[in-house]
Amino acid sequence: MPPKLYGTEHIVYIVCAIALTVAVALSVRFVCKSEKQRAVALKAIAGVLLVLIAANRISLAVWKKSELELLPNSYCGMSSLLLALVVLTRKPHSKAYDFLFYVELVGGVATVFYPNFLAQHVSFWFMPTITGLLHHTVGMILCITLAQCGWFRPSLERWKMFPIGLSCYTVYGLFLLDVLGIPNTMQIDAPIISGTPLYWWFVLTVGSAALFVFLLLWEIVGNKLKKRAPRKIERLKAP
Numbered sequence: 001m002p003p004k005l006y007g008t009e010h011i012v013y014i015v016c017a018i019a020l021t022v023a024v025a026l027s028v029r030f031v032c033k034s035e036k037q038r039a040v041a042l043k044a045i046a047g048v049l050l051v052l053i054a055a056n057r058i059s060l061a062v063w064k065k066s067e068l069e070l071l072p073n074s075y076c077g078m079s080s081l082l083l084a085l086v087v088l089t090r091k092p093h094s095k096a097y098d099f100l101f102y103v104e105l106v107g108g109v110a111t112v113f114y115p116n117f118l119a120q121h122v123s124f125w126f127m128p129t130i131t132g133l134l135h136h137t138v139g140m141i142l143c144i145t146l147a148q149c150g151w152f153r154p155s156l157e158r159w160k161m162f163p164i165g166l167s168c169y170t171v172y173g174l175f176l177l178d179v180l181g182i183p184n185t186m187q188i189d190a191p192i193i194s195g196t197p198l199y200w201w202f203v204l205t206v207g208s209a210a211l212f213v214f215l216l217l218w219e220i221v222g223n224k225l226k227k228r229a230p231r232k233i234e235r236l237k238a239p
Contacts, residue, residue, distance in 0.1 A: 002119035009124040010115070017112050017137045024141050028148055038149040045142045046087035052135035053080040059127035073176055073185040075192070075203075076107035078169060080139045087142065092151040098158040099165030101143050102211060108140025116193055156215040163208045170200050 003009045024045070032038045057077070061069035072078040083100045090096065117132055124130065146152040173186025184190045192198040 002122050003124040003129075005114065005118060010118065013124075013133060014112060017140075020137070021141050021144065025144060025148060028145055032149070038151075042087055042142070042145055042149060042151060045138065045145060046084045049080055049135060049138045049142055050084035050088070052131055052138055053077065053084065056128060056131035056135050059131055063128055068180055068182055071176065071180075071182070073173070073182055075103055075169060075186065076111065076136055076139070078172070078186075079104040079107065080135045083139060083142060087146070087151075092149075093153070095158060095161055097146065097152040098155060098161035101146065101152050102162060102207075103165070104139045105143040108136045108143065111136035112140065114193075154215055154218050156212075156219045159208075159212055159215050162211050163204060166200070166204045166207070170204070173200070 028038065028041050032041050053072070057070045057072065061067055063069075072081055079100050082096070083104050086094055086096045086100065111133065115129075115133055115136075117129065118124075120126065121129055143152075169186050170188065173188045176182040176185040177188055187198065187200045187203060190199075192203070
């Protein structure tokens with residue numbers, strides 16, 4: 001029988017994914033003291049992510065006997081590829097993070113707990129299945145580490161990168177769908193989860209609005225904390 005959602009194998013994987021995430025976060029916190037060490041850690045994780053997404057696409061191409069499967073055709077697949085390349089080639093605070101971070105983090109967390117491709121084969125260790133799980137997990141870990149190392153900070157000013165990025169994904173998806181004839185691309189002709197309204201237009205509009213509200217609250221809370229900090233320092237210095 002194919003592996004089941006929240007079956008034994010899936011539960012064990014969730015526990016291992018959480019343990020790995022905590023282990024990486026603690027290692028970066030206590031081992032990587034300098035900026036150079038943090039950069040090496042981030043690029044190492046990005047390198048692993050790049051290998052995993054490549055392995056996932058190659059295994060899908062072999063399984064489905066189509067070289068077109070080498071092209072990422074989902075939000076998570078494309079984001080894993082681009083995020084790995086951006087971390088490996090760009091400096092901290094790249095504007096690309098203001099789009100890729102949110103897609104990759106949400107997609108990674110959602111897939112660890114709800115991998116809708118889990119039953120595509122009778123074996124949990126089927127290469128497209130396990131590499132799909134792993135690249136989502138490592139992508140999630142990379143996002144957490146980017147924030148932890150200060151390479152990314154939420155910014156309301158850069159909110160526009162999210163709708164711009166999703167719009168670019170949709171244009172790319174239309175190319176795959178209409179020109180190359182690849183179905184189920186970038187949630188244009190199929191939702192992220194079957195039976196839901198999570199098509200590209202829903203993710204673009206609702207996702208952009210939700211992110212705007214989150215970033216607005218982030219800015220408000222952050223500004224209040226900054227104003228309180230000098231007051232606390234003055235009180236400590238007062239005789």
